[in-house]
Amino acid sequence: MKGGVGLRLGLLAAVGVGLSGFWEPAAAVRFEQREVDQSRLVAIAAPVGGTSHQLLILEQLNNRRACWNETGNGPTTIDPVLLNFDFTGICNRSTDSNGYSLRVGNEDLGLQYSLRVVRQGDDLVLMAVSHRGNTPPLEIGRTHGYTNGFARIELNPGWRMTKRVYNNQTLPHIYLTHNQDLPTLIASASGNGGVPTPVVRPPAPVTPPVATRPSPALPPTTVSPTPPENLPTVPVSGTPIARPTLPPSTPTPNRPPVTSPQPSTSTVSYRVVVEAETIVQQDQVRAIAPGAFRTLVNGQAVMQAGLFRNRDTADALERQLRAANLQAMVIPVAGWTPPTNPQPLPPIANPGTPNPQTPIARRVVVIDPGHGGRDPGAIGIGGIQEKEIVLAIAQEVASLLERQGVQAVMTRRDDRTLDLEPRVTFAERANADLFVSIHANATASGSNANGAETYYSSGAGRQLAQAIQSNLIQATGMNDRGVKQARFYVLTQTSMPAALVEVGFVTGQQDVRRLSSPTSRSQIAGAITDGILQYIQQSE
Missing domain, CATH: 3.40.630.40 (Zn-dependent exopeptidases)
Structure with missing residues (x-):
């Protein structure tokens, strides 16, 4: 200041x-994809909080200055030098689910899957994790080695990055893309514990000209401007806050199978969202869940009907909404520790009956x-x-x-x-x-x-x-x-x-x-x- x-x-x-x-209702849309030069993009496992990682994607828009440097092998470490200069028009970065999502068989799956980086033995693995607990995760790529810093994620065969297209206009949103249909990929993952056949690490692509200045690390995740959510009250003690991290797996001589990183019941809440594109549909949602509002989830406009401690309560609301012919789904949200001795939630009302007390205090x-x-x-x-x-x-x-x-x-x-x-x-x-x-x-x-x-x-x-x-x-x-x-x-x-x-x-x-x-x-x-x-x- x-x-x-x-x-x-x-x-x-x-x-x-x-x-x-900003929150005007959106008409139904269908996105397309555009192929891009893979050497102009890099998927990165970016450190968060010192012990875990998340997905970061950088794009080199032109050759005026390098946006990142690469060194080493197994893993290839990344130095994101773009913060050494004003990178407007030179580099682009996607740091959260509003900047990237999953696309399989020409279908957007951003609402059905989340992209996560999880440690598996001596690897950092990029996975698409379904919001349905009984669906195996899809492995997209690996760092081929562990580091506490920034590491390049090598995409597995069949996977690539593309860009979202709407009305013939190419958008900055990045897809992690596979041409196979989802049932085929799920069947392949189910038959191999979620892990595709091991592949030989491809040679690193040629990177833009190397910048010599040392640079600060990129900040971690960005959070998109969205309206409020029905979220729980946060218990806090006077001691430093213990921030949750993904536990590492025990290293083994052979590559361990990737398992879905489903959070424990003590660190998860359940978001109920509805694909309500018309005003009529939105009014229907609000008739059942009066506190519902429009928001963005994985880059797509939806209505959030509630957020709950208990999966059964969220499922009940989902069934209630589906009974009204609304396309509802439950999405787990990790990272919340419920308060000690939480008060039980009231039951879901009958369909069509307002129940403003159902969502958790936000x-x-x-x-x-x-x-x-x-x-x-x-x-x-x-x-x-x-x-x-x-x-x-x-x-x-x-x-x-x-x-x-x-x-x-x-x-x-x-x-x-x-x-x-x-x-x-x-x-x-x-x-x-x-x-x-x-x-x-x-x-x-x-x-x-x-x-x-x-x-x-x-x-x-x-x-x-x-x-x-x-x-x-x-x-x-x-x-x-x-x-x-x-x-x-x-x-x-x-x-x-x-x-x-x-x-x-x-x-x-x-x-x-x-x-x-x-x-x-x-x-x-x-x-x-x-x-x-x-x-x-x-x-x-």
Whole structure:
């Protein structure tokens, strides 16, 4: 954040992105696919939280600068250098299910399957995991070796990456594609424990010209801006939050079979979604589940009818919706630990009878990375830009909150220009419980100013700001610049408790080293997450 409120308002008011019509009903569509040069894309197992990995896809749009470097073999390690420069128009990255999905036999399967990276012995395996527990997973590729860092995923024979096409227009969305029909692939997986015949690792494709500058690691998952979900209240203790990870398998001399990473009943909830494309269908859904809303799941527009602790309750609602001739399905959602001695859920009402108490109590937190697009925010030592630093931290905060069962929605998940008013409008339309804006500070008085500070406007925002600030200082040891009251637009115009955290000075000699370090940024993100969770517990 720059020194004055007026300067910030002037910068952000330069270009506005309205949200009107963002949730308008979508007509039924059928997507096609377009073949792409495979050497221009790379599928990566990207580290999350230090012990697990998720899928990241990078694309080289042109040869002006390399987007990544590759070294070694078994596994091939990836250095994502695109964050060393403004990669707009040069590179593209897909970091969550709204950027990539599964396509098999010319059919989109984004709603039926999730793409996950799971450790299997000394390999990291990319799998398509069905939301139906009795369907075997489909192995898509492997890293052919384990690393705690970024590793290239070599796709198995028959698999490739393509792009989504709509109305003859090629979209950025990436498909993991196979030409065989789904029953054939399932039969093959069932006959071999989910693992295709072992293959010889293909030679690495030629990569773009190598950049020599060291680079910070890419941030982990992004969370798409979606409306609220009926999510559980998060239990939090005063101790550091234990974030769940996928347990490693015991290595064996032979490649172990891939098994579906179905979460245990203590770390899973069940989302009921409906493919309701018309207003009539949407009204039908709301008649059965009054709290239903439109959202995106794996890049496709659906209605969420509820989110439940108990699979039987979710199945009951699914049957209720299907009895009304609605295309409903249940999708497991991993990463939520239910509270101790949870209260039993009320039974599903008869079809057509509203039952607003059925969905779990929700917590929706809007994470707002400051600036973006043509507004870089503060520019500090070495050309470091506020917009890039805060986006990386915000993405990780959102990911960590999701793992704790909180629905985290972001005002922006990529480098785009966004005015102040749409950020507030987005939070209000999402019916958010909390709003947290993330910024970095700057000063023209030299490099001696360092430290973190958190702002609030009034009311409960003060307790939220105090929780974030105390966790941030305790976790990082940064200079404590305190909790302060201010009349920033996003604090005064939001109706929910709101805080704005300044994570350090891009002009400070001490802070710039911290903000340039992926490890330190993860530490900051974890502290902000813990502050939010602490506030949620205290406000119960």
